[in-house]
Amino acid sequence: MNIKSSSQLVAEALKEIKTISTNEAFQIVESNNCNLIDIRDIRELEKEGRVESSHHIPRGMLEFWLDPNSPYFKEGKLDQNKEMVLFCAGGMRSALAAKSLKEMGFEKVSHIDGGFGAIKQSKFKIV
Incomplete structure (x- = not known):
């Protein structure tokens, strides 16, 4: 059995997805062009x-x-036409999640490099 490591999966995902900086994410959020999703x-x-x-x-x-076909679909929670910007604690889970959303058919998907750790050091307001 040849099982891929989690780091291997993340490395593969990073080749296929868009990674943005906290500054880029802040600008997209400020211009109201995305759904900022904390996973x-x-x-x-x-x-x-x-x-x-x-x-x-x-x-x-x-x-x-x-x-939309799932019984768990959250109608109206997010604007499906805006970019989905994901983040987790450090950027590994969000890389895998961004890849999964791309596989689902979402075209505008990215994740924040460094995750919440980087976000805390940026312009974002933590509450």
Whole structure:
């Protein structure tokens, strides 16, 4: 059995997805051209705080909440026409999640390099 490592999966995902800096993400959010999606676990948000203008969608529910045919679809939660900008704690889960959304057919998808760790050092407001 040849099992790929998680780091191998992330490396493959990074070749296929768009990675943006916190500054690029801040500009897109400020111009109201994206859905800023925090895919961290709820316990991470409670412990570390959250980005003021972000939507929380736990990683385990992302595909289900964004699939209009899923019983878990969150109607009206996000603007499906805007870019989906994902982040997690450090950028690994969001890379995999961005790849998954691209595979679902979302064309405007990116993730933030460095995740919440980098976001805390940027212009974003943490609440």
